[in-house]
Amino acid sequence: MSVEAIETADPPRLSLNILGRDDIRRLHTATLDVIESVGVRFPSGRALEILEAHGASIDQKTAVAKIPGAVVEAALAKAPPTYTLAGRDPALDLPLDGRHSYLGTDGCGVEVIDPLTGERHRSTLQDVSDAAHLADRLDAIAFHWTPVSAQDRPPQSRSLHELLAIWSASRKHVQTETIVSAREARAAVEMAALLAGGREALRRRPILSIMQCTFGPLAQDKGSLEAALVAAEAGLPVGFMTMASCASTGPATPAGTLVVGNAEVLSALALMQMAHPGCPVYYAAAQTAIDLKTGAYTGGGPEDFLFGAASNALADFYRVPLSMGAYATGAKEPDWQAGVENSFSSFMAVVTGADMLLGAGLLHGSRILSYAQMVLDAEIWSILRAMSRGIVVNDETLALEAIRDVGPGGTFLTHRHTKKHMRELWQPTVFDRRPYGAWEAAHDGAHHWARVRARAILSEPRPAAIEATQDSELRRLIALVEQET
Amino acid sequence: MGTGEMFEAMTKSIIDGEAEDAERLAREALARGVDPLHAINLGFVPGINEVGRAFGCNELYLPDLVRAGMAMKTAIRALEPELARRGATRQSAGTVVLATVKGDIHEIGKNLVATMLSANGFQVHDLGVDVSAEAIVAKAREVKTDLVGLSALLTTTMPAQRAVIESLDAAGLRPHVKVLIGGAPVTQGWAREIGADGFSEDALGAVNVASGLLSVHR
Numbered sequence A: 001m002s003v004e005a006i007e008t009a010d011p012p013r014l015s016l017n018i019l020g021r022d023d024i025r026r027l028h029t030a031t032l033d034v035i036e037s038v039g040v041r042f043p044s045g046r047a048l049e050i051l052e053a054h055g056a057s058i059d060q061k062t063a064v065a066k067i068p069g070a071v072v073e074a075a076l077a078k079a080p081p082t083y084t085l086a087g088r089d090p091a092l093d094l095p096l097d098g099r100h101s102y103l104g105t106d107g108c109g110v111e112v113i114d115p116l117t118g119e120r121h122r123s124t125l126q127d128v129s130d131a132a133h134l135a136d137r138l139d140a141i142a143f144h145w146t147p148v149s150a151q152d153r154p155p156q157s158r159s160l161h162e163l164l165a166i167w168s169a170s171r172k173h174v175q176t177e178t179i180v181s182a183r184e185a186r187a188a189v190e191m192a193a194l195l196a197g198g199r200e201a202l203r204r205r206p207i208l209s210i211m212q213c214t215f216g217p218l219a220q221d222k223g224s225l226e227a228a229l230v231a232a233e234a235g236l237p238v239g240f241m242t243m244a245s246c247a248s249t250g251p252a253t254p255a256g257t258l259v260v261g262n263a264e265v266l267s268a269l270a271l272m273q274m275a276h277p278g279c280p281v282y283y284a285a286a287q288t289a290i291d292l293k294t295g296a297y298t299g300g301g302p303e304d305f306l307f308g309a310a311s312n313a314l315a316d317f318y319r320v321p322l323s324m325g326a327y328a329t330g331a332k333e334p335d336w337q338a339g340v341e342n343s344f345s346s347f348m349a350v351v352t353g354a355d356m357l358l359g360a361g362l363l364h365g366s367r368i369l370s371y372a373q374m375v376l377d378a379e380i381w382s383i384l385r386a387m388s389r390g391i392v393v394n395d396e397t398l399a400l401e402a403i404r405d406v407g408p409g410g411t412f413l414t415h416r417h418t419k420k421h422m423r424e425l426w427q428p429t430v431f432d433r434r435p436y437g438a439w440e441a442a443h444d445g446a447h448h449w450a451r452v453r454a455r456a457i458l459s460e461p462r463p464a465a466i467e468a469t470q471d472s473e474l475r476r477l478i479a480l481v482e483q484e485t
Numbered sequence B: 001m002g003t004g005e006m007f008e009a010m011t012k013s014i015i016d017g018e019a020e021d022a023e024r025l026a027r028e029a030l031a032r033g034v035d036p037l038h039a040i041n042l043g044f045v046p047g048i049n050e051v052g053r054a055f056g057c058n059e060l061y062l063p064d065l066v067r068a069g070m071a072m073k074t075a076i077r078a079l080e081p082e083l084a085r086r087g088a089t090r091q092s093a094g095t096v097v098l099a100t101v102k103g104d105i106h107e108i109g110k111n112l113v114a115t116m117l118s119a120n121g122f123q124v125h126d127l128g129v130d131v132s133a134e135a136i137v138a139k140a141r142e143v144k145t146d147l148v149g150l151s152a153l154l155t156t157t158m159p160a161q162r163a164v165i166e167s168l169d170a171a172g173l174r175p176h177v178k179v180l181i182g183g184a185p186v187t188q189g190w191a192r193e194i195g196a197d198g199f200s201e202d203a204l205g206a207v208n209v210a211s212g213l214l215s216v217h218r
Helices: A021-038 A045-053 A069-076 A125-137 A158-169 A182-196 A199-204 A222-233 A254-275 A302-317 A336-351 A371-388 A400-406 A416-424 A436-442 A446-458 A468-484 B003-015 B019-031 B036-056 B062-085 B108-119 B133-142 B158-170 B188-194 B203-217
Strands: A057-059 A064-066 A083-085 A094-096 A100-105 A111-113 A120-122 A141-144 A173-176 A208-213 A238-242 A281-285 A322-325 A356-360 A368-370 B094-100 B122-126 B147-151 B178-182
Touching (some): A021 A069, A021 A254, A021 A302, A045 A064, A045 A222, A045 A254, A069 A254, A094 A100, A100 A336, A120 B188, A125 A141, A125 A371, A125 A446, A158 A182, A158 A468, A182 A199, A182 A222, A208 A222, A222 A254, A254 A281, A254 A302, A281 A302, A302 A322, A302 A336, A336 A356, A336 A371, A356 A371, A371 A446, B003 B019, B003 B036, B003 B062, B019 B062, B036 B062, B062 B108, B062 B203, B094 B133, B094 B203, B108 B147, B108 B203, B133 B147, B133 B158, B147 B158, B147 B203, B158 B188
Parallel strands (some): A100 A141, A111 A368, A141 A173, A238 A281, A281 A322, B094 B122, B094 B147
Antiparallel strands (some): A057 A064, A083 A094, A111 A120
16 A cells, blocks of 8 residues: 655646635634634633633633634634644654645545445444455545544444544554544543554654534534544644535525634634643645525535635645645545546645545445445545646656657657656546447446445455554453443 | 504414514514403414415415414513513413434524414424433423434434434333334335324424324324
């Protein structure tokens, strides 16, 4: 296994000016105004104590904290602009240096499309393991999320079983979105430290990062806050994700939804810096617009795509990495809609330089895992990777000598320059470029080939990615959590 | 403004989703001695019917629908004391106890369902969020409910839906009391597995499923 990052050229070959400097400034000012005058709910005694000690005014009854803008800015200024998400093998490290984009899986689904039968079933721990194995073997995928919920494990320790299943399948970095209580977070830190070689080694090389959702609009979740504080203390990178949705948990206007989501994320990241100055944090976002007929989270559409680029402009302004919800189509199967949504959303995030992109492999707005979709998403990533290299112009690429050799009416097919450079051209693994007759005879295509490829990978032998002694130690830590509750 | 014009204005206040206008018109009707049942049936209900029609053909969207539901609720609340004084009751489509289950504090979806059920004539008892199975069973018994609606947004709180169903069973309230479940991670398969009577992926669907369940068991 390896990791295919997208590297941004300096200056970038592709760029997009989604928001002007004045737009960003206005969004920032509006956000600070909201945090200071409307406030954000922090339903955790510990969080409120920290905020109050740093100058926030607290309403104990509603748990709403109004934090002065200057306090938020001062706290955010302590966040490191760059750091590295460690793999359990240094070759799999992901430097968040502002010049690389990495793709992660999606989460947290509740159903899985069986790669053999095509039937849907409720997700289990085995599915977590299978999905992690496939993600491990796809070079496009750089890090894991918890792809589906291990619904055959008890809720109070489920996130830890999921974490162990992923670690057992892969040495790539893991970012979890399912560790949402202080107790689970403490156990996860101990488990990660065990694999990393102690607490200090873990702090230097965080093999685990933690993602929490905000509770829109303008609130945080108690368990999430307390889990995040535990992780931040241990030096694990911590991100807060807004899923503000136009016309529901955010205003109908995208600018207003950016402000609401920004207030949620900034207030939480500021809290982390107040509690543990200099701890690695990241901005996370997956804003959307609701479906106006049902009110559902859509997971696609032009507003989504714009948010992907705009969130990156904001994260750049605050000088913190971004983990951006991209891909994650609303389609029910790997089809035209999935292709359109996942291409646009990932393009907009990559072209603006998002550090981490989430969302490979899930359908129906992050609810249903499809192994075929994961393979197809990896193919979209490889297209983006080729596009990001842009068009290089120099003496060699202008190919004047070859052009002179071939002249009017000749062919470049057999020229040495072609032999030298043709492998720089992108090659598909699941695009259909066959003659029409070949397609007509087989009537298969991308979806089918992706499923075949996924099946082949899933049936490979799977050497355990952790040693037996570590495995039993990790299981013991999980059992402790189960006994406590 | 004549009474006919007033009824038209009431209808419009619902279509426009203007709760303040609806309440003002309801109070005006009372001041004029208009029968509150007439105000509801000739003034406000045609508005809800029109909103339903317009929604069906994509002229109106969910925010319009919910605003109309809230306007309807406000108008009826203003008329209720007078209805009670006259000993008149509005025909109820059924009694529903709604809650977001224990351990879960997400309420947007559940509140949408509450509004849409109320607007469609159900008596809704909304117990709020993070509600224990015991509290739900107690309320179901107290109000002799026809239906219990359970919301869960988290995969880790979905099992609490099963716990409520088991408690309702143990209390001997089922199968008379029907159970409707919902929430982003909830599926038809889960509903079947835990023995829920109905499942919906959105608020409007919930109204249809609730209506279907209650008409069957009557």
